[in-house]
Amino acid sequence: MKRFIGFIKKEFYHIFRDRRSLFILFGMPIAQILLFGFAITNEINNVDIAILDHSKDNTTEEIINKIAASKYFSIKQMITREADIASVFQKGQVKAVLNFEKDFGRNLVKDHKATIQIITDATDPNTANTITNYVNAILQQYQKELNKDITIAYQIMPQTRMVYNPELKSVYMFVPGVMTIILMLVSAMMTSISITREKELGTMEILLVSPLKPFQVIIGKVIPYIFLSIINAVVIVMLSIFIFNMPVQGSLFLLGLESVLFIITSLALGILISTISATQQTAMMISLMGLMLPVILLSGFIFPISSMPMLLQIISNIIPAKWFIIILKAIMLKGVGMQFIWKETLILLGMTVFFIALSVKKYKIRLE
Amino acid sequence: MGISISNISKSYKNVKALQNISFDVKPNELFGLIGPDGAGKTTLFRILTTLLFPDQGTATVAGFDVVGDYKEIRKNVGYMPGRFSLYQDLTVEENLNFFATIFGTTIDENYDLIKDIYVQIEPFKDRRAGKLSGGMKQKLALSCALIHKPKVLFLDEPTTGVDPVSRKEFWEMLKRLQQKGITILVSTPYMDEAALCDRVALIQDGKILQIDTPKAIVKHYPKPIYNVRSNNMYQLIRSLKDYEFNHSIYPFGEFVHYTDSRTDFNPKELQKYLEAQNLSDIEIEQTEATIEDTFMELAK
Structure with a gap:
């Protein structure tokens, strides 16, 4: 256990001493949420x-x-x-x-x-x-x-009501999406980079020739990022509540739990990426191209999944972000509880277990 | 508790990195693996430190098999890779602390083992490892490799890129560590360091050329060897190369090491020949072979 704590301490040193990654960790979420909230909007004003x-x-x-x-x-x-x-x-x-x-x-x-x-x-x-x-x-x-005094015979009076977002505020749509992108990117990209950095700098060689077990290295890498991602999630939710008046109808506790689940899913993906890439550059490219694009395009964040061609609809099912966005919208906007999102939660959980199992299996205890 | 290697072979795609290597390192021995870059030294180190599988053959380190008992080996050896492989963004002290912790020990517990080395870098303990000089980096890396009191120490080219003074200090440290009962396998491309080992293996192109004590290796050099010097080094080498009886010519500092192909070689003849080539200040005297000469002779 002491070994483990020593390892985590070292990870925190890395994170706090690397200004670039600190900036990505905390600057990006705030910048993105403000950007999406203020600039990119479908509403018109003046x-x-x-x-x-x-x-x-x-x-x-x-x-x-x-x-x-x-x-x-x-x-x-x-x-x-x-x-x-x-x-x-x-x-x-x-x-x-x-x-x-x-x-x-x-x-x-x-x-x-x-x-x-x-x-x-x-x-x-x-x-x-x-x-x-x-x-x-x-x-x-x-x-x-x-016409208020005149009655016209045979008249169809449609009464439309937009539920959950009566004012059709675009921020309601963007917050869950942005939160998903950020948690996914930060967790997956940062872990994959931090693991491949050890490979690139040769320190992995020394870590391998030590009594540290593979899962200790992996979990030790992941824990600091779980912690930081949770802070990120809190910052995003706070920003959306206090700046954009986004309501959180459902339980904040449930929202937190689901976010932690999704963070772990993303971290597992990050570990998986690190097992297949040899350099930080590759890890970053795979994270950006392989995660960011599908999350933006196929998760239902911007383009509704139901209007996609059948093939893309099927593909969208394997994207964890899709399920997390459904869960987020359900909790934040509809205010529903676990009984309505257990299915999505279970899918995310399954994916997480799958990714973790795969990366532990692919993690190399030797150099080849 | 030493190292035993038998018939180890290893190939990468189409390069045979190691070909049927066998030798033993006795317990508490300071054993040198001497060879040029690309000879297969690092590959052998990685097999012994359980980082690579051998294609063929078996090896044991401290009595444990490198394939089957890799976990035991990882607890009992210290490994210093050829490339500086510590955390550059951590300070000297943090690095040492980290490696102590992951091996389940503390700096205090094994301080006496690293004391001689660590006192030299202790004044810089708050400096980031990336900002240290080459020699200090090596001292820190050695301290980190030693902090858990390993039974066997693997040092892959520890003095490459280190200044001569630091190199000398480094080898003095290795001698002291050996006295504390640690078996040491060290590789180096510098032939002069070979003389400081108990025994050395000369390795080239994945093959062992010779294994013996440095003295014996030098003693078995087959021919008398001569230091030749003149006013013009370049011209001297060219002239010697044109000399019909030459056997080997290697520049060696201010001299050229020369051996002759004849058994009844008379230096005076050579002197005459060189004078005829318009060279002056010619000196020719017999000298003792070095490991480098042996290596060159064997590698021919």
Whole structure:
């Protein structure tokens, strides 16, 4: 046991004396969560738009006021000629132009029908789509107010309700994903690098010619990173709760347990990577390419798994991150307990045992 | 409790690193493995320290088989690889402490064994190992290899890249360790260090050329050997190479070691020949063969 503690102490020296790995350990999670939380978002805020009002009556004025009052849009300029539409887009001053037809108000009263053209800059299709939806929503709201005294026969009134994330905040989607990526990368990459470093510097040779058993070396390597990854997980959850107001509906304790499980899965993967790579460079490349890409693309973090081709859907099942994201979303957003996520937990547990068994089997007690 | 090696062979892809090697190292012996780079010294060390499997043959270290009893060997030997293999980001003291701990001992427990060596680096005990000079690194590595009081010590080229003064000190330390009952197998490419061993094995291309005490090896040198010197070293070597009776010519410091192919060699004849080649200040005198001469002769 004393040997073991001595080994772990040595690992901590390595970590704290290597500024680069310290930076990866703690800088990356914070940077990523802030980046995803603030910069990469599907929500729109204060989008600059222009308005071309051919009508200039009370109705259009009311609509324009409503739009201006919403926090989503800010009216950058009023244009007067159709020809200006192209030029404001080209200058990149606005993302959308609202074009009210002539006699908008009168048409609405007389014909019960008036036209407004919403022109959006679709160089960024997601934003264009969102802008259109938001404008539509404001127009519909206005229409409702106009019609509130009139009853129309045969009317379908869809009542949509977005559960778990009623405001469709993208941060709710990113936090579980980012947390998964970071835990996976930090745990797997850092352990695989730290084990291959011993190989590269030749210290593994001395460790092998010592009474230390393979599992002592492996566990000794892993324990400091379990500890640091838990700190990371806590930092991420705190950041998302206090900065992005992300709710944690379920039990924090369960969230912690599941995170520890996933950390161990990733560490096991890291050990496995270290057994097949001879240098730190290789270990890093395998971790980045072999783990980061699948986690981003196939885990359901960004692209929904259900809309992938069948083959990719099947492949996604072997990615631990997919199951952890499901678990995270279930606990954080739905607030469910173990009875709803035992299946995913069991899958992660199985993968962990498999990876550990494989790496202990592949761990070389000699140089060849 | 020594080392016994019988018929060990080892090949990498298409290189025969070791070919049918057999020799014994007696308990408490300081045994040298002398040979140039690529002779197979490191491979042999790795087989004996249980890091590699031999393709053929068997070996025991301190009575334990290198394949079957590898765990026992790992508890009982000290190994210092050729490349500096300590933690560069740990201080001198932390390194030593770490190796003491993983062998289940403490610095205090075996301090007397490493004292002579460690006192020399103790003033730098808070310095990171990576920032030490070559000689100090070797002293630290030796201390780490010794901290658990091994029965057998394996030192793979411990003095390569170390200054002459430190090299001399290092060998004095090995002598003292031997007096404390440790069997030592040391490899070196420096022939002058061979004379300091009890016995040496000359190894080249994976084959043992000769095994004996350094004195006996030198004594068995088959020919009288001469130190030759002149005003122009380069011209001297060229002239000797053109001399029809030459047997071997090796530059050796300020001299050339020369042997003649004839049994009735007369140095005066050679002197005349060299003078005829426009060389001056010529000195020719018989000298004693060194291990290097023997090695060159055997490796011919």
